[in-house]
Amino acid sequence: MRGTSSRLPEIIAKHEQxxxxxxxxxxxxxxxxxxxxxxxxxxxxxxxxxxxGIRNAIQRGRLDDITGSEWQTVREVLNEVSRGRAQMGFSPxxxxxxxxxxxxxxxxxxxxxxRETDPLVDEMWAASTLLDKLGLHTTEVYQKSREEVxxxxxxDMLELSTPVVELWDGVLALPLIGTLDSxxxxxxxENLLQKIVQTGAGIAIVDITGVPTVDTLVxxxxxxxxxxxxxxxxxxxxxxxxxxxxxxxxxxxxxLGSVITKASLADAFVVALQRTGATINKEH
Amino acid sequence: xxxxxxERWPVRSGEDIVRVRQIVRRWAVELGFGLVxxxxxxxxxxxxxxxxxxxxxxxxxxxxxxxxxxxxxxxLVFEVKGPGIQNIDEALKDGFTSGSGLGLGLGGARRxxxxxxxxxxxxxxxxxxxxxxx
Amino acid sequence: xxxxxxxxMGEFLLVTIQVDMHDRLALTLQDDLTEMIVKNRAHGVLIxxxxxxxxxxxxxxxLGNIASVSRVLDAATVxxxxxxxxxxxxxxxxxxxxxVRTALNVEKGMxxxxxxxxxxxxxxxxxx
Numbered sequence: 001m002r003g004t005s006s007r008l009p010e011i012i013a014k015h016e017q018x019x020x021x022x023x024x025x026x027x028x029x030x031x032x033x034x035x036x037x038x039x040x041x042x043x044x045x046x047x048x049x050x051x052x053g054i055r056n057a058i059q060r061g062r063l064d065d066i067t068g069s070e071w072q073t074v075r076e077v078l079n080e081v082s083r084g085r086a087q088m089g090f091s092p093x094x095x096x097x098x099x100x101x102x103x104x105x106x107x108x109x110x111x112x113x114x115r116e117t118d119p120l121v122d123e124m125w126a127a128s129t130l131l132d133k134l135g136l137h138t139t140e141v142y143q144k145s146r147e148e149v150x151x152x153x154x155x156d157m158l159e160l161s162t163p164v165v166e167l168w169d170g171v172l173a174l175p176l177i178g179t180l181d182s183x184x185x186x187x188x189x190e191n192l193l194q195k196i197v198q199t200g201a202g203i204a205i206v207d208i209t210g211v212p213t214v215d216t217l218v219x220x221x222x223x224x225x226x227x228x229x230x231x232x233x234x235x236x237x238x239x240x241x242x243x244x245x246x247x248x249x250x251x252x253x254x255x256l257g258s259v260i261t262k263a264s265l266a267d268a269f270v271v272a273l274q275r276t277g278a279t280i281n282k283e284h
Numbered sequence: 285x286x287x288x289x290x291e292r293w294p295v296r297s298g299e300d301i302v303r304v305r306q307i308v309r310r311w312a313v314e315l316g317f318g319l320v321x322x323x324x325x326x327x328x329x330x331x332x333x334x335x336x337x338x339x340x341x342x343x344x345x346x347x348x349x350x351x352x353x354x355x356x357x358x359x360l361v362f363e364v365k366g367p368g369i370q371n372i373d374e375a376l377k378d379g380f381t382s383g384s385g386l387g388l389g390l391g392g393a394r395r396x397x398x399x400x401x402x403x404x405x406x407x408x409x410x411x412x413x414x415x416x417x418x
Numbered sequence: 419x420x421x422x423x424x425x426x427m428g429e430f431l432l433v434t435i436q437v438d439m440h441d442r443l444a445l446t447l448q449d450d451l452t453e454m455i456v457k458n459r460a461h462g463v464l465i466x467x468x469x470x471x472x473x474x475x476x477x478x479x480x481l482g483n484i485a486s487v488s489r490v491l492d493a494a495t496v497x498x499x500x501x502x503x504x505x506x507x508x509x510x511x512x513x514x515x516x517x518v519r520t521a522l523n524v525e526k527g528m529x530x531x532x533x534x535x536x537x538x539x540x541x542x543x544x545x546x
Contacts, residue, residue, distance in 0.1 A: 186320075190320055190502060190503075190506065193502035193505065193506070194502055196502075196522065197501070197502060197522065200522050200523055200525075200526065201522075202522065202526070224506070224509045224510070227509045227514075228502065228505035228506045228508075228509045229505070230520075231500060231505040231508055231509065231514070231515065231520060232500045232502065232505045232520060232522060233497075233498065233500070233519075233520035233521040233522045233526065233527075234522060298440040298441035298442060299440055301440065301441075302438050302439075302440045305438060305472055306438070309471075309472075319503045320502075320503045320506055320507070322503070323471065323472060323501075323503040323504060323506070323507045324506075324507050324510065326471075326472050327472050327473070327474050327507045327511065330472060330474040330476075331474055331475060331511075334474065334475075334476055391512070392475060392510075392511040392512050392513065393511075395510050395511065395512065396507065396510055396511060
C-alpha cells in the first residue's frame with residue numbers, strides 16, 4: 001500500500017502525541033522493560049524520535065519497503081537504538097519489543113478512526129507488516145552488533161593467549177599453545193614481527209611444543225614468517241617440534257630450507273644466547 | 285557484483301605509478317583493510333602499473349570498490365592496448381619476460397591478490413584484473 | 419629537482435628514504451650514491467627504509483643494484499628498518515633481495531658494517 005492511499009500517515013500525524021504516550025505506557029509496563037539499563041527519559045526520547053521518523057517516512061515513501069531513502073532516518077534511529085541496547089546487555093527480544101509494542105496503541109487508534117471493516121483490516125495489516133519489518137531490522141542490527149563484540153573479544157583473547165616474551169636482551173620467544181588455524185597464525189605472526197621491530201630483538205624463537213597438529217597452511221605461514229624476519233634483519237628459530245609434527249612436515253613435503261630448528265625451547269635459547277655473544281658460566 | 289564506487293585513472297608515466305599507489309592505499313584504508321592487506325594490494329597495483337607503463341606503452345586503471353554478501357573488496361582493472369601477451373601461462377611464471385615484457389610483476393602480483401585474471405588478445409591489448417577481498 | 423639526501427657518518431654513508439619514490443628519483447639516488455662512495459672513499463652504505471610503506475620489485479631491484487655497485491667500489495651495503503608489512507609482502511611476492519644485507523635499525527646496521535669491515539673478505543654470515 002503506498003503512503004498516499006493509506007490513512008496511516010494522516011492518522012499518525014493527527015494523534016502523534018497521544019500515540020506516543022500510549023506507546024510509552026506499553027513499554028514501561030511491559031515485562032521486558034529494563035529500568036536498570038535504560039532510563040525513562042532516554043526511553044521517551046527514543047520513542048519520540050522513532051515515531052516522528054515513521055510519520056515522516058510514510059508520508060513521503062512506501063509502507064511496504066523500508067529500504068528506500070525516505071526511511072533512512074528511521075533506519076538510523078533503529079540502528080542506534082539496537083546497537084546501544086545490544087551493548088547495554090538487552091536481549092534481542094527486549095530490543096525488538098521497542099518496535100512491536102507500538103502495535104497495540106496504533107491498532108487501538110485505527111479501530112477508533114476507521115468504522116468500515118475492510119478498510120480497517122487493510123490498514124491494520126499494512127501497519128502490522130510495517131512494524132514487523134522495522135522490528136526485524138532491529139534484530140538484524142542487534143545480531144551484527146553482538147558479532148562485532150564477539151569479534152573484538154576474540155581479538156583480545158588472541159592477543160592474550162599468544163604473548164611474545166623477551167627472554168633476554170635481543171631474544172624474543174613466542175610459545176604457541178593450542179591448535180593453530182590459518183587466520184590465527186597470520187595474526188600471531190604479524191604480531192611477532194611487530195615486536196621484533198619494537199624491541200630491536202635480533203632473534204625470535206617460535207616454540208610449537210604446545211601445538212598438537214600442524215597442517216600445510218600453518219607450516220607455510222611459519223616459514224613465511226621466518227623469511228619475513230630474515231628480510232627485516234632478524235633470525236627465527238623454530239623449537240619444540242614434536243615427533244608427529246616432524247613426520248607431518250616431511251610427509252607434506254614442506255621444505256624447511258635453512259630454517260634452524262631445535263627440539264626444545266631450552267636448546268633454542270642456548271643457540272640464541274650464543275648468537276648474541278653471551279656465554280653461560282656455571283659456578284661450582 | 286555490486287560496484288559501490290569506481291574511478292578511472294591514467295597509467296602512463298612514473299608519476300602515474302606513484303599516484304596509483306596513493307589512490308589504492310586510500311581506497312584500501314576506506315574499505316577498512318588491515319595494514320598488511322593494504323600493503324599487499326598497493327604493492328600488487330604498483331607491479332602491474334609499472335608493467336603497464338614500461339611494457340604496455342601506457343594504459344589506464346579502473347579502481348572499483350565492491351560489495352558482495354556483506355563482504356567488501358577492492359578491484360583494479362588495468363587495460364593496455366598493444367601487442368598483447370602470446371602465452372599467458374608462461375608470462376605468469378616468475379621472471380618471465382615476453383615480447384611485451386610483462387615480467388616478475390604478473391606472477392608476484394597474482395600471489396598478493398584474492399582474485400586475479402589476465403585476458404589478452406594478440407594485437408588488441410591486455411587486461412589485468414586483480415581483486416582483494418576484506 | 420628533488421634529490422634524496424645522503425649523509426656522511428664517519429666512513430659510512432646514510433641514506434634515509436622518506437618519500438614514495440618515482441623512477442627518476444630512484445635512478446638519481448643510485449647515481450648520487452655511486453658518486454659519493456667514490457668521492458668520500460666510503461666503505462659502507464646504510465639505506466634506511468623505515469619510512470617506506472611499499473617496496474615493489476622495482477625498488478627491490480634498485481636496492482640490489484646499489485648493493486652490487488657498492489661492492490664493486492669496495493663498500494658494503496646494509497638496508498635497515500624494513501616494516502613488517504613490507505617484509506611479509508615481499509615474501510609473498512617472492513622477492514628475496516639477493517645480495518642485500520639487512521638489519522633492524524641504523525644502530526644494528528652500523529654494527530653489521532663494522533663487523534663486515536673487520537673480517538678480511540667482508541663476509542658476514544647474514545649474506546642472503
